[in-house]
Structure formats: structure tokens, C-alpha cells
Amino acid sequence: GAGVSQTPSNKVTEKGKYVELRCDPISGHTALYWYRQSLGQGPEFLIYFQGTGAADDSGLPNDRFFAVRPEGSVSTLKIQRTERGDSAVYLCASSRTITATDTQYFGPGTRLTVL
């Protein structure tokens, strides 16, 4: 079956602009995670959803970042007033449930470049 997909694969924007990054999880997966991977670093946790609700958003760096998952499937990560420091690869992952025995499957990521 299809894996986790993310669109766009690349996004170039100017400082101060608003961007939306989309994640389509594997069908039937209730848990969805967003991570950010800066150059030369490991992925950094941002937020996770269980169903429609954001269960833990403690990794979001500030209030310019927001994510939604209105119908419990597709999720959108929204970044307002982008800054050059937001440039990174944004990864989405999904799993059947939040238990550790269920594998998290990662998408290919969206590479965001803020000029």
C-alpha cells in the first residue's frame, strides 16, 4: 500500500511569508508525528496527533508554528512569518497507534528554504 506522502517536496519562500506543509499518513493510522531535521542533525520532535487532537505540541519552537489534523487523516503544518532559521527538512510520520510496538513510518520530507 501507499506510504506516508508529503507535499510539496521542496518549498522556497521569502522571509516573512506564510507556508503550509501537508502530510498524508498511511490509511488507518491514528497517530501522526511532525519532526524537523536541520542540516547535520537528527530529527527533532515538533508535535503529535492522536486522531484529530494535538496530544503534545511541546516541540513547536514558538507560536509561529501551528499544525492541524481536522478529520484525523491529513495534517498541515503551518508556519507564519517565516525566518531563515526555519530552513530545514520537515518530516512527517504515522503509526497505527501510539504504542511503541507499532512502527512509525516516515515520509520523504519537505525541504523548506527561507531566503
Add this chain to the structure above:
Amino acid sequence: AQSVTQLGSHVSVSEGALVLLRCNYSSSVPPYLFWYVQYPNQGLQLLLKYTSAATLVKGINGFEAEFKKSETSFHLTKPSAHMSDAAEYFCAVSERPGNQFYFGTGTSLTVIP
């Protein structure tokens, strides 16, 4: 807070030699531990995971890892490196109850012919 440390950001081995990638964790509770691999221009792929069952965990592509509580380690090994093993490897610990991951900084493995 839970965290992992990967010693050695770059490791080079000869083809056919032992691969050893090191991971140490810090956790206030019994940890769940994972190794993921990232090939160039590809997404993260699960190699193996420890979730409180057997301490020696076997994964895909001949890799295995041993959970050692006394050493707070979860090192990844493979007896004989193959050229196709060249990639970036990430160790991660998961947080309860949501199972969100905290990753190490990664180890880039180079396999020399």
C-alpha cells in the same frame, strides 16, 4: 527528559569488516529504543527496535543491537559490512505515552571497497 548520544558522527569500515555504531541513552523510565537508517535522498527506515522483550534485537539487512541496561547502551552491529550499508544511521528513544521520538545526531557510515 529522555535523550540519546551517538558517539562518532562519521564511521568508516572496509567492506566485509564489522560495523559498530554506538548509542547511549538517558531515560528516567525503562526505555524503548530504535535504530533508523536514512539512505541518500530517501526517508527514514526502521532497522530494529527494543520494546522490553529480548535484549538482543535482530533487524533487517543483517543488523542487530543489544540493550545493556548497566551500560545504558544500545549499540548497532553487523558482522560484515556491505557497500549498500553506506548511509546515515539514527538512534532514537521514545517518550511515553505518545511514542514521539528523540533522535541522536546521527552517524554517517562509509564502506570502503
